[in-house]
Amino acid sequence: MPDxxxxxxxxxxxxxxxxxxxxxxxxxxxxxxxxxxxxxxNLCCSSEVELxxxxxxxxxxxxxxVNAGNSNAFTGYRGRExxxxxxxxxxxxxxxxxxxxFVSSTGVIGVPLPKDKAETxxxxxxxxxxxxxxxxxxxxxxxxxxxxxxxxxxIVDGRKVHLTxxxxxxxxxxxxxxxxxxxxxxxxxxxxxxxxxxLSASNQTSFSCITVDSDTSTSxxxxxxxxxxxxxxxxxxxxxxxxxxxxSALNDICRQLAHLVVRDGEGAQKFIQISVIGAVSDDSARRxxxxxxxxxxxxxxxxxxxxxxxxxxxxVGKAGEPADRDKLSISFGTTIVARDGLPVDxxxxxxxxxxxxxxDIEIGVDxxxxxxxxxxxxxxxxxxxxxINADYRS
Amino acid sequence: MPDxxxxxxxxxxxxxxxxxxxxxxxxxxxxxxxxxxxxxxNLCCSSEVELxxxxxxxxxxxxxxVNAGNSNAFTGYRGRExxxxxxxxxxxxxxxxxxxxFVSSTGVIGVPLPKDKAETxxxxxxxxxxxxxxxxxxxxxxxxxxxxxxxxxxIVDGRKVHLTxxxxxxxxxxxxxxxxxxxxxxxxxxxxxxxxxxLSASNQTSFSCITVDSDTSTSxxxxxxxxxxxxxxxxxxxxxxxxxxxxSALNDICRQLAHLVVRDGEGAQKFIQISVIGAVSDDSARRxxxxxxxxxxxxxxxxxxxxxxxxxxxxVGKAGEPADRDKLSISFGTTIVARDGLPVDxxxxxxxxxxxxxxDIEIGVDxxxxxxxxxxxxxxxxxxxxxINADYRS
Numbered sequence: 074m075p076d077x078x079x080x081x082x083x084x085x086x087x088x089x090x091x092x093x094x095x096x097x098x099x100x101x102x103x104x105x106x107x108x109x110x111x112x113x114x115n116l117c118c119s120s121e122v123e124l125x126x127x128x129x130x131x132x133x134x135x136x137x138x139v140n141a142g143n144s145n146a147f148t149g150y151r152g153r154e155x156x157x158x159x160x161x162x163x164x165x166x167x168x169x170x171x172x173x174x175f176v177s178s179t180g181v182i183g184v185p186l187p188k189d190k191a192e193t194x195x196x197x198x199x200x201x202x203x204x205x206x207x208x209x210x211x212x213x214x215x216x217x218x219x220x221x222x223x224x225x226x227x228i229v230d231g232r233k234v235h236l237t238x239x240x241x242x243x244x245x246x247x248x249x250x251x252x253x254x255x256x257x258x259x260x261x262x263x264x265x266x267x268x269x270x271x272l273s274a275s276n277q278t279s280f281s282c283i284t285v286d287s288d289t290s291t292s293x294x295x296x297x298x299x300x301x302x303x304x305x306x307x308x309x310x311x312x313x314x315x316x317x318x319x320x321s322a323l324n325d326i327c328r329q330l331a332h333l334v335v336r337d338g339e340g341a342q343k344f345i346q347i348s349v350i351g352a353v354s355d356d357s358a359r360r361x362x363x364x365x366x367x368x369x370x371x372x373x374x375x376x377x378x379x380x381x382x383x384x385x386x387x388x389v390g391k392a393g394e395p396a397d398r399d400k401l402s403i404s405f406g407t408t409i410v411a412r413d414g415l416p417v418d419x420x421x422x423x424x425x426x427x428x429x430x431x432x433d434i435e436i437g438v439d440x441x442x443x444x445x446x447x448x449x450x451x452x453x454x455x456x457x458x459x460x461i462n463a464d465y466r467s
Numbered sequence: 468m469p470d471x472x473x474x475x476x477x478x479x480x481x482x483x484x485x486x487x488x489x490x491x492x493x494x495x496x497x498x499x500x501x502x503x504x505x506x507x508x509n510l511c512c513s514s515e516v517e518l519x520x521x522x523x524x525x526x527x528x529x530x531x532x533v534n535a536g537n538s539n540a541f542t543g544y545r546g547r548e549x550x551x552x553x554x555x556x557x558x559x560x561x562x563x564x565x566x567x568x569f570v571s572s573t574g575v576i577g578v579p580l581p582k583d584k585a586e587t588x589x590x591x592x593x594x595x596x597x598x599x600x601x602x603x604x605x606x607x608x609x610x611x612x613x614x615x616x617x618x619x620x621x622i623v624d625g626r627k628v629h630l631t632x633x634x635x636x637x638x639x640x641x642x643x644x645x646x647x648x649x650x651x652x653x654x655x656x657x658x659x660x661x662x663x664x665x666l667s668a669s670n671q672t673s674f675s676c677i678t679v680d681s682d683t684s685t686s687x688x689x690x691x692x693x694x695x696x697x698x699x700x701x702x703x704x705x706x707x708x709x710x711x712x713x714x715s716a717l718n719d720i721c722r723q724l725a726h727l728v729v730r731d732g733e734g735a736q737k738f739i740q741i742s743v744i745g746a747v748s749d750d751s752a753r754r755x756x757x758x759x760x761x762x763x764x765x766x767x768x769x770x771x772x773x774x775x776x777x778x779x780x781x782x783v784g785k786a787g788e789p790a791d792r793d794k795l796s797i798s799f800g801t802t803i804v805a806r807d808g809l810p811v812d813x814x815x816x817x818x819x820x821x822x823x824x825x826x827d828i829e830i831g832v833d834x835x836x837x838x839x840x841x842x843x844x845x846x847x848x849x850x851x852x853x854x855i856n857a858d859y860r861s
Binding site: 114115116117118144146147148149150151152181182183184185244245247249286287288289290291367368369370373374376377379381382383384386387388389390391396397398399401411413414415416454455456458459460462463 | 508509510511512538540541542543544545546575576577578579638639641643680681682683684685761762763764767768770771773775776777778780781782783784785790791792793795805807808809810848849850852853854856857
């Protein structure tokens with residue numbers, strides 16, 4: 074992953090858990106960096122999420138701190154104190170307002186983040202040699218099994234601008250406006266308000282369209298930072314030259330990052346794409362898609378490579394969205410299995426079974442009602458998910 | 468389970484699957500039997516469910532036929548033909564209108580119920596010796612691991628009336644108005660409209676408060692039949708003597724049956740009761756309770772006997788119902804683990820861990836907002852659920 078001028082990552086060991094690895098990431102951002110973000114809708118969100126929301130109003134960022142191994146969620150005033158200690162210390166170090174420091178934490182819920190460990194970790198990070206993005210990605214991860222990053226680029230105002238994204242997340246993934254922890258850094262110059270507009274739009278077709286287990290994290294945050302070091306004329310609307318290209322690159326990187334989370338879903342063996350068309354609206358299509366993607370019975374059938382398409386019918390019917398059983402069509406891969414409310418004549422399961430034996434599974438649903446469409450992504454539900462989660466905290 | 472005068476069960480082998488067991492249940496009901504019912508809200512419901520809804524309007528029943536091993540759902544006109552063949556044949560046998568015959572089927576979705584097997588099965592059933600309720604319960608079951616029945620009684624109009632209920636269901640359990648297949652037979656005389664009122668009310672705090680896997684069956688149906696053979700003055704409102712006692716007995720049997728389904732939830736090792744108080748309304752409390760009960764992360768933590776109460780916080784926050792993180796309290800068993808938005812001072816996990824090692828788990832949530840309350844029931848999510856569902860159809 075390429076360096077991004079104006080964004081310098083460093084890592085350190087705060088020792089939030091007894092795991093002998095780096096667990097604190099500190100990214101210094103050059104003066105003038107703009108920021109946009111989307112955060113979880115979970116009502117029991119962490120102090121970190123509340124701080125991000127507050128600081129996003131200013132649109133400026135000088136640093137990002139990410140703690141791994143402890144989410145600091147549901148820790149009341151003690152959690153807030155830890156976050157305030159971190160922002161105060163970084164603000165002094167950089168000589169900037171506290172409102173330009175962004176903090177995220179993930180890991181166990183309900184244990185206050187130890188303030189002293191955070192402070193010691195920051196002291197180490199301040200003096201550490203800059204690291205590369207892969208090291209930063211490994212450091213923000215928790216139950217992730219591989220480092221998840223993506224890159225994109227665009228030509229804006231005659232200059233090539235770069236985007237680098239890193240993300241963590243594997244379980245408790247059912248984003249609603251946002252997802253796990255994801256960070257996108259670009260050297261493009263983009264006004265904060267326009268960056269927010271683009272990020273919110275990209276989020277709708279990426280992070281908001283993935284689910285691993287239907288559970289929504291208390292810490293979900295996606296932030297985009299634009300350092301402006303590419304020296305393009307700052308983008309402030311779609312009328313600006315290169316705005317479309319930048320928007321497209323941002324959209325691309327968000328989708329890449331979202332897919333990586335699903336591919337690393339806890340216990341996942343298969344990547345499942347669910348395309349819904351013919352719904353009464355795009356939103357309705359997305360909700361039908363997520364009802365299928367969250368159905369334990371659909372997910373276990375695919376884990377078992379079983380062409381049990383009746384479970385897709387069930388999930389469509391329980392979604393609570395407009396649907397007409399007798400107009401419904403369903404396909405697996407390129408094979409239509411049911412059309413207009415009953416199995417197709419002479420249905421041959423052979424190609425469907427072959428498709429299910431692969432790793433990339435496609436389910437198509439046509440509701441036959443309107444023009445609404447959406448694509449969502451999920452993974453299968455396996456024994457490994459149970460193993461990971463029946464003793465994760467221990 | 469005691470006999471119910473006026474309700475005579477018989478069983479036969481229709482051979483819907485190659486499994487060498489009885490799979491067709493035929494219950495003959497005496498003339499004058501009233502009926503009430505609740506059915507699934509799944510929009511892709513089976514022809515059987517549509518027939519039940521239609522026939523419930525008449526309020527009279529002379530027979531119930533239950534097929535096991537094939538749900539006949541999503542089978543279009545071929546499914547309807549099979550149901551019509553069954554009702555026609557039974558109506559001729561009993562000399563009654565087709566509108567007094569009720570049919571249910573569960574099993575695989577998307578395979579038309581073979582009409583010829585149903586007809587041959589009925590011929591056997593018509594001439595079979597009456598069976599007992601336990602045999603009937605075993606015959607309506609599919610993935611159920613034990614026969615699920617319950618009994619209750621009440622004094623109505625100076626006479627003892629009896630209620631016997633049988634139920635099947637283990638997976639695809641997230642009833643919304645109804646659940647799996649459940650049948651309650653009573654010798655009490657109850658007007659159909661009043662029976663419906665009582666059944667709908669009982670359903671709200673029993674079948675509508677259980678979930679195994681968040682998936683709602685396309686075949687869910689609960690029917691209550693009152694033969695009137697106890698010769699009490701027919702109950703038609705709460706003003707009638709004994710109406711309260713009968714309502715209480717019906718409520719009791721519905722709750723017993725609902726609990727049995729959860730105890731036999733696919734792969735279940737533990738029975739989990741979730742009590743939510745302090746919500747803005749009873750409905751809101753029920754939805755918060757079901758969000759907890761449907762969370763894979765809560766259910767796997769309990770399977771692992773891990774006191775990971777932070778996952779309960781997460782589930783409360785994602786429920787989409789009014790909640791205030793800083794007013795929330797959570798208990799496991801009799802131990803309060805968190806209060807007012809953070810862990811209790813000096814929290815000792817020992818009694819919680821001991822509680823989780825038992826088979827009956829209690830989770831208490833106080834939202835601290837109002838007087839709304841609800842209790843819901845579920846089971847843990849284990850490796851056995853994955854094993855059962857990754858190759859159920861095969």
